[in-house]
Amino acid sequence: MKQVKTTMAGNVWKIQVAAGDEVKVGQEVVILESMKMEIPISAEEEGIVDEISVEEGSFVNEEDVLLTLKTK
Amino acid sequence: MKLDRKWEERVKEIEKGGLEKYHEANESKGKMFVRKRLSLLFDQGEWREDGKFANGEAEGLPADGVVTAIGKVQGKTVCVMANDSTVKAGSWGAKTVEKIIRIQETAEKMKVPLFYLVDSAGARITDQIEMFPGRRGAGRIFYNQVKLSGMIPQVCLLFGPSAAGGAYIPAFCDVVMMVDGNASMYLGSPRMAEMVIGEKVSLEEMGGAKMHCSISGCGDILVKSEEEAIQRAKDYISYFPSNYEMKTDVKPKQSPIHQEKKLQDIIPENQNAAFDMFDLINGLIDEGSFFEMKALFAKELITGFARMDGKAVGIIANQPKQKGGVLFHDSADKAARFITLCDAYHIPLLFLADVPGFMIGTRVEKAGIIRHGAKMISAMSEATVPKISVVVRKAYGAGLYAMAGPAFEPDCCIALPSAQIAVMGPEAAVNAVYANKIQSLPEEERPAFIQEKRKEYQENIDIYRLASELIVDAIVPADELREELVDRFEMYESKDQMFSSRKHPVYPV
Numbered sequence: 092m093k094q095v096k097t098t099m100a101g102n103v104w105k106i107q108v109a110a111g112d113e114v115k116v117g118q119e120v121v122i123l124e125s126m127k128m129e130i131p132i133s134a135e136e137e138g139i140v141d142e143i144s145v146e147e148g149s150f151v152n153e154e155d156v157l158l159t160l161k162t163k
Numbered sequence: 164m165k166l167d168r169k170w171e172e173r174v175k176e177i178e179k180g181g182l183e184k185y186h187e188a189n190e191s192k193g194k195m196f197v198r199k200r201l202s203l204l205f206d207q208g209e210w211r212e213d214g215k216f217a218n219g220e221a222e223g224l225p226a227d228g229v230v231t232a233i234g235k236v237q238g239k240t241v242c243v244m245a246n247d248s249t250v251k252a253g254s255w256g257a258k259t260v261e262k263i264i265r266i267q268e269t270a271e272k273m274k275v276p277l278f279y280l281v282d283s284a285g286a287r288i289t290d291q292i293e294m295f296p297g298r299r300g301a302g303r304i305f306y307n308q309v310k311l312s313g314m315i316p317q318v319c320l321l322f323g324p325s326a327a328g329g330a331y332i333p334a335f336c337d338v339v340m341m342v343d344g345n346a347s348m349y350l351g352s353p354r355m356a357e358m359v360i361g362e363k364v365s366l367e368e369m370g371g372a373k374m375h376c377s378i379s380g381c382g383d384i385l386v387k388s389e390e391e392a393i394q395r396a397k398d399y400i401s402y403f404p405s406n407y408e409m410k411t412d413v414k415p416k417q418s419p420i421h422q423e424k425k426l427q428d429i430i431p432e433n434q435n436a437a438f439d440m441f442d443l444i445n446g447l448i449d450e451g452s453f454f455e456m457k458a459l460f461a462k463e464l465i466t467g468f469a470r471m472d473g474k475a476v477g478i479i480a481n482q483p484k485q486k487g488g489v490l491f492h493d494s495a496d497k498a499a500r501f502i503t504l505c506d507a508y509h510i511p512l513l514f515l516a517d518v519p520g521f522m523i524g525t526r527v528e529k530a531g532i533i534r535h536g537a538k539m540i541s542a543m544s545e546a547t548v549p550k551i552s553v554v555v556r557k558a559y560g561a562g563l564y565a566m567a568g569p570a571f572e573p574d575c576c577i578a579l580p581s582a583q584i585a586v587m588g589p590e591a592a593v594n595a596v597y598a599n600k601i602q603s604l605p606e607e608e609r610p611a612f613i614q615e616k617r618k619e620y621q622e623n624i625d626i627y628r629l630a631s632e633l634i635v636d637a638i639v640p641a642d643e644l645r646e647e648l649v650d651r652f653e654m655y656e657s658k659d660q661m662f663s664s665r666k667h668p669v670y671p672v
Contacts (some may be wrong), residue, residue, distance in 0.1 A: 092234060100524045126520065129436055130486060131437055
């Protein structure tokens with residue numbers, strides 16, 4: 092199971108994928124809002140979205156898990 | 164004649180290095196023999212060697228496990244110390260240490276760069292009294308490194324382990340290249356960690372090349388092979404003079420790489436949206452001239468060498484694509500180090516600011532972001548090389564200061580028309596100033612009020628207004644920026660400034 096984690100603290104602004112979606116390396120999966128900036132979070136590995144662990148609007152800290160990917 | 168034959172035999176024996184089984188073990192890991200490494204590093208594979216016969220009377224210690232050499236790299240004289248891991252795992256005996264100290268002394272006297280090709284298990288404990296504690300023991304190597312720092316470039320190529328005390332060789336060098344899978348740095352091995360503190364951990368996880376180049380920041384450049392490490396070291400040194408009294412050689416001019424989009428179209432109008440700062444950098448510098456330092460570490464700040472019209476320049480740029488370009492403790496640390504490196508060797512500095520400020524929150528406060536930020540501002544303030552700050556988009560709060568804002572004596576502060584300089588962005592500022600007022604309004608009236616105040620704020624910090632107040636020295640469109648910078652750096656070459664005559668500051672660390 093691969094995890095996509097946040098790079099910094101902030102609010103989840105937009106979730107750009109849904110469970111079951113195929114994700115490529117470098118694809119933006121979530122956009123955080125932090126320090127008044129849009130912070131795109133990209134997947135570092137490819138896979139299929141298994142579970143999304145956050146909701147839009149929720150606070151996340153650095154290194155929190157946003158979603159998990161399973162192998163294709 | 165008899166004597167000559169003896170000489171030949173002895174030399175041949177020494178140049179073979181350690182036992183065949185150790186050569187085979189190295190080969191299976193993709194590691195080259197030390198003399199092969201040197202032949203790739205030096206022009207025409209030639210060098211002059213001191214202390215080849217060191218410990219020649221002892222059994223199985225050819226050259227005492229280290230080659231110390233002087234030769235040419237790209238036509239320039241360079242000194243090298245290179246561990247031989249086929250001899251007692253490259254460990255340091257008394258003669259090994261003496262040879263390393265001597266090549267440092269040679270490099271100091273000749274005022275030439277010193278390369279450390281490290282592949283060593285550390286101290287030879289059986290020889291400790293002779294090699295560890297004394298005046299010319301291993302400690303002297305580090306003392307010399309500190310003394311040489313900023314006088315001559317010190318480059319570390321890490322091919323294998325650098326363990327315990329030996330791990331300080333890379334730490335005192337200007338730059339560290341690490342070969343993925345083979346290079347490692349650690350004070351105590353995983354075996355020792357398990358025995359002494361009970362931690363079970365792999366070498367890769369605790370002190371591997373990837374970890375050091377992306378998390379600890381002890382490594383600068385992660386490479387796949389030893390050949391690549393040697394090539395990168397040659398590329399790196401081309402941005403440097405031989406010593407602090409000289410200046411970097413000028414290379415032939417190149418145009419920037421051709422890009423589809425014009426530079427002004429690369430920068431999004433929405434201050435809060437991300438874009439790739441590399442697209443702007445590529446549009447400013449000579450094609451293919453970027454040499455990035457710490458590419459994998461604190462990616463929200465880009466540091467690297469480049470050439471503009473053939474002349475070396477050090478670039479410090481916020482990367483809005485990573486963590487919004489916000490400055491963190493690690494990015495401030497990375498910047499401080501890079502600025503000091505450029506300033507020591509007369510490499511002009513170019514700051515490209517697009518920064519929402521320093522990160523806030525518990526995590527970063529606990530990590531000491533204030534003292535790390537102070538370190539960056541201190542290094543930037545003290546730099547006396549030609550220094551240009553360009554406000555690309557936003558420069559908010561202490562972000563403006565850290566990126567060589569007007570108060571920090573850049574030789575000029577240039578704003579792009581998209582620049583926005585303020586204590587904070589309009590959204591945050593309106594909330595901060597009018598929080599009570601907004602609360603007191605009926606809910607339906609709030610958006611209009613906020614909108615109006617933001618507009619007022621925008622007008623107040625309009626970049627032409629700031630130029631009229633002489634806060635920025637020039638406003639230059641993105642597509643004319645390269646020409647502007649090339650001209651200015653050329654005209655600033657005569658800059659010769661001394662920051663202060665005091666001994667040294669009390670460094671924030």
